[in-house]
Amino acid sequence: MSVISTAFALFVNNPHQRRHTTRSITTTIQKTLYHSSSSSNTNTNNNNNYDEQQRNNYDTGTFTSLFSSPPSKEEIDPGVVEGTDLRIVKYPHPCLRAKNDEVILPDEQEHISKLGKEMLKVMYAAEGVGLAAPQVGVNKRLMVYNPTGDSKKWLEEKILVNPKIVEFSEAKDEEMEGCLSFPQMNGEVNRSKWIKVEAMTPRGKKVKKKFKGWEAVIFQHEYDHLDGVVYIDRLADETREKVQPRLNELIEEYDGDDGAL
Ligand SMILES: [Zn+2]
Numbered sequence: 424m425s426v427i428s429t430a431f432a433l434f435v436n437n438p439h440q441r442r443h444t445t446r447s448i449t450t451t452i453q454k455t456l457y458h459s460s461s462s463s464n465t466n467t468n469n470n471n472n473y474d475e476q477q478r479n480n481y482d483t484g485t486f487t488s489l490f491s492s493p494p495s496k497e498e499i500d501p502g503v504v505e506g507t508d509l510r511i512v513k514y515p516h517p518c519l520r521a522k523n524d525e526v527i528l529p530d531e532q533e534h535i536s537k538l539g540k541e542m543l544k545v546m547y548a549a550e551g552v553g554l555a556a557p558q559v560g561v562n563k564r565l566m567v568y569n570p571t572g573d574s575k576k577w578l579e580e581k582i583l584v585n586p587k588i589v590e591f592s593e594a595k596d597e598e599m600e601g602c603l604s605f606p607q608m609n610g611e612v613n614r615s616k617w618i619k620v621e622a623m624t625p626r627g628k629k630v631k632k633k634f635k636g637w638e639a640v641i642f643q644h645e646y647d648h649l650d651g652v653v654y655i656d657r658l659a660d661e662t663r664e665k666v667q668p669r670l671n672e673l674i675e676e677y678d679g680d681d682g683a684l
Contacts, residue, residue, distance in 0.1 A: 555648030
């Protein structure tokens, strides 16, 4: 396992943590799931006040570490986000497994630009750093991300249309990942250390880049979504077994009868 753990779809750390670090394993674990409240260690919150505490934390922008807390409500679920009707769909929503259509440019330019911007809003509200269109119930080949997870650093934002990975490094790294469609769980995933990608911007500009490290992890994770692949598919058997109880909970919470595992 690499010393560095990345965790993106997930949850950037709070400003206190951000000051200290960027990507050591311990800090990223906090950053991953569930912000750790910097003012108090609320891990012992397994009582009836837990939900209320979470709500309060949400209001103040801090979150309880759930590593030693019982899984509870979606403390990271942004619910209704101002300026968009989009909502993050959760496993086992069928959109996560459906085929995603290529975006046709320039025909869909306007729609896709708007969608991309709204997806960024939802992503920031969920404290994430990446989001793919199927995660908001739109089966199109579109992804957005911002490696900093900071909406003020909008220069780092990417809205990529019809992305492709044209080359993968053989060298791999195992890092901790989570996903906004799989709240309250995470696991280590092995991915290429670097990738070469091609994509389009919504305005039809060609993008050709090599990504490594953090951005490569985010890109590979979001790209998987566009192929109907989710990170639980890439977990080692042992890790998968560990998270299966949480997956079972998500399956139970899903209220349609069209769930796709
Ligand atoms: Zn994801």
